[in-house]
Amino acid sequence: MDEIDRKIIGFLARDARASLSSIGSAVGLSVSAVNERIRRLTAAGAIRRTTVDAxxxxxxxxxxxxxxxxxxxxxxEAAFREYAAAQVAIAECHHVTGPWSYLIKIHTKSLAGIEDFLADMKKHGFLSRSETIIALSSVVQGPFIPKEGMV
Incomplete structure (x- = not known):
């Protein structure tokens, strides 16, 4: 991967709908060359998906x-990972070091939604203990990608 590939990925990360022409103009390549690089980057796994920020x-x-x-x-643990991947409230789930097993980022309609989320994990026998931190505001955040069934 060279600097042009990194620039192309940067353009797509900021705006997945950017035209090949505008990306090509910015990096000094033709439309077909940009298209070929995106195809190659996707095939190599450097670009995992093209999505929307909701x-x-x-x-x-x-x-x-x-x-x-x-x-x-x-x-x-394997059953928990399958469960987590299927939960529409979960935006991110990370296996972590330290006294906790996982750090999960969730979006809900209400505080009661957090309680419902935790109750469901208990019902399935996954939860030993938890600690919830509610974000008051976000200074910097990545894209929010809603899952089917979430909205």
Missing amino acids: DPHLLDLPILAFVWIALAPQAD
Whole structure:
């Protein structure tokens, strides 16, 4: 990957709908050359997906919370990972070091939605303990990608 590839990825990260022509003009390549590089970067896995950045507030999901999760001793970790991948409230789930098993980022309609989320994890036998941190505002954040069924 060279500097032009990095610039192309940067343009697409800021605006996935940027035209090949505008990207080509910015990096000094033809439309076909930009297209070929994007195809190659996608095939190599450097570009994993092209997506949209949705506003959770406009989708009626104003509550952003981070939940530290400690899995129950009897919990099947593979089953938990499948469960987490299927949960529409979960925007991100990270396996972490330290006293917690996972850090989960969720978007919900209300504070009651956080309680419902935790109750469901308990019902499935995954949760030993948790700590929830509610975000008051976001100074810098990545794109919000809603999952089907979330809105």
